[in-house]
Amino acid sequence: xxxxxxxxxxxxxxxxxxxxxxxxxxxxxxxxxxxxxxxxxxxxxxxxxxxxxxxxxxxxxxxxxxxxxxxxxxxxxxxxxxxxxxxxxxxxxxxxxxxxxxxxxxxxxxxxxxxxxxxxxxxxxxxxxxxxxxxxxxxxxxxxxxxxxxxxxxxxxxxxxxxxxxxxxxxxxxxxxxxxxxxxxxxxxxxxxxxxxxxxxxxxxxxxxxxxxxxxxxxxxxxxxxxxxxxxxxxxxxxxxxxxxxxxxxxxxxxxxxxxxxxxxxxxxxxxxxxxxxxx
Numbered sequence: 001x002x003x004x005x006x007x008x009x010x011x012x013x014x015x016x017x018x019x020x021x022x023x024x025x026x027x028x029x030x031x032x033x034x035x036x037x038x039x040x041x042x043x044x045x046x047x048x049x050x051x052x053x054x055x056x057x058x059x060x061x062x063x064x065x066x067x068x069x070x071x072x073x074x075x076x077x078x079x080x081x082x083x084x085x086x087x088x089x090x091x092x093x094x095x096x097x098x099x100x101x102x103x104x105x106x107x108x109x110x111x112x113x114x115x116x117x118x119x120x121x122x123x124x125x126x127x128x129x130x131x132x133x134x135x136x137x138x139x140x141x142x143x144x145x146x147x148x149x150x151x152x153x154x155x156x157x158x159x160x161x162x163x164x165x166x167x168x169x170x171x172x173x174x175x176x177x178x179x180x181x182x183x184x185x186x187x188x189x190x191x192x193x194x195x196x197x198x199x200x201x202x203x204x205x206x207x208x209x210x211x212x213x214x215x216x217x218x219x220x221x222x223x224x225x226x227x228x229x230x231x232x233x234x235x236x237x238x239x240x241x242x243x244x245x246x247x248x249x250x251x252x253x254x255x256x257x258x259x260x261x262x263x264x265x266x267x268x269x270x271x272x273x274x275x276x277x278x279x280x
Contacts, residue, residue, distance in 0.1 A: 025255065054067075105123070147192040168198050214255045242266045
């Protein structure tokens with residue numbers, strides 16, 4: 001098999017991919033000078049490559065001659081998203097979390113406006129959680145559902161908050177005002193707790209998962225019987241669940257901003273946990 005030597009100077013293909021990546025990850029159209037500077041290549045070289053990318057429909061020029069994504073790029077991204085295998089892409093993050101907890105692990109993706117389990121790893125406890133692949137979850141009283149709700153845009157979240165919040169157990173939050181207050185706390189720490197709200201004697205920790213467009217599309221959770229996972233232990237486990245969600249989001253191509261904002265929430269909590277362990 002031919003070995004590729006990438007130790008030499010960047011090729012035209014390298015430079016084209018660099019320019020395309022910069023344009024894809026930018027939040028606004030970029031000028032020739034912006035693209036050339038960020039890619040670290042001369043403007044004449046960047047201009048030649050950009051002309052080719054525009055000719056192929058991967059980029060287009062705006063009225064002010066800045067560059068943004070072209071129609072071919074949107075068509076290709078749509079085909080790529082249609083082939084996305086969520087359970088496969090989530091596998092590495094779920095296995096990472098499996099090594100850190102003996103409890104059951106779930107991954108759910110939004111389907112038809114509700115989270116649906118698409119992957120499950122059984123725990124190492126002497127019992128099994130009753131959950132099954134294909135089960136849909138109520139948004140207002142599950143850890144995955146609340147994590148998704150907390151990180152939705154306000155216009156997407158509002159219909160869920162206006163709907164009837166069905167009482168599933170004596171612990172279910174049925175007040176939209178109380179739920180909104182809890183969502184503020186969830187956004188501040190990056191993960192949600194289901195404290196017997198969906199099923200009595202079951203406690204769960206969930207965190208949101210983002211896709212390549214930067215929107216929340218699902219979540220990952222750990223579930224256990226309450227006698228094996230105290231509330232304090234659930235809170236301590238939260239940063240690990242959040243880290244697993246970040247790994248899955250990275251696999252799904254989530255934008256750097258989404259990853260960095262949640263990673264910033266996870267890191268102080270991990271450090272606090274290490275400090276507590278050392279002091280104890």
